[in-house]
């Protein structure tokens with residue numbers, strides 16, 4: 001599904017990613033771990049197509065298509081979802097109205113008609129129920145005064161609605177408390193299927209107690225220095241990162 005080949009990327013002429021290789025198949029969960037500053041967020045941003053990064057070598061391929069020339073919105077329409085893509089507060093725009101617009105934009109990009117209001121409502125309710133999201137939450141203003149847990153709930157709801165092929169969850173710097181952690185984990189576990197894949201980026205092992213990865217990769221100084229199964233996460237928890245440097 002996703003192939004990252006010899007990916008090199010820079011920001012302000014400083015090379016951050018120094019030859020990343022990754023191969024992710026449908027149905028798999030990959031965890032990317034590594035010390036602060038190792039390039040985890042940069043990798044997710046480059047895969048999502050954020051324009052402040054310059055790809056200097058290598059490629060990102062989704063289902064056989066090189067994404068090189070595609071803008072973030074186009075990548076999103078092709079099924080890549082990056083958490084924190086919409087962290088903005090939008091007073092007066094509700095969670096529901098925001099997601100309606102996002103869904104219809106995405107359909108338009110695929111040449112589809114807008115989803116009839118009745119079907120949209122049904123879909124929203126279905127997903128909200130699946131994730132145990134209170135109906136009242138859906139009429140809140142987007143991110144306005146949201147707690148950490150509510151922000152996570154909103155992100156997971158967006159993910160459920162958009163049904164991405166590849167979801168990238170970059171949790172590193174968000175200081176998740178245990179409730180927010182469980183919201184993310186339960187959501188991911190419910191939305192996981194044999195047709196989609198998830199990349200979970202985390203500095204700490206604890207999120208992986210709830211989302212069990214098939215593969216764990218350790219990033220250090222812009223390179224994957226070790227890959228393994230879920231047991232690698234426990235090893236890192238125990239030994240830290242220094243032995244890999």
Ligand code: ADP
Nearest residue numbers: 011012016035036037038039040041042043172
């Ligand atoms: P991680 O998510 O693993 O903590 P990042 O991808 O955020 O790591 O950062 C990797 C490196 O890139 C760090 O050295 C960081 O200082 C640098 N970096 C990230 N973003 C920028 C930026 N906008 N300008 C300059 N350097 C950056």
Ligand code: MG
Nearest residue numbers: 036037172173
């Ligand atoms: Mg960081």
Ligand code: MG
Nearest residue numbers: 040041172173
């Ligand atoms: Mg980060």
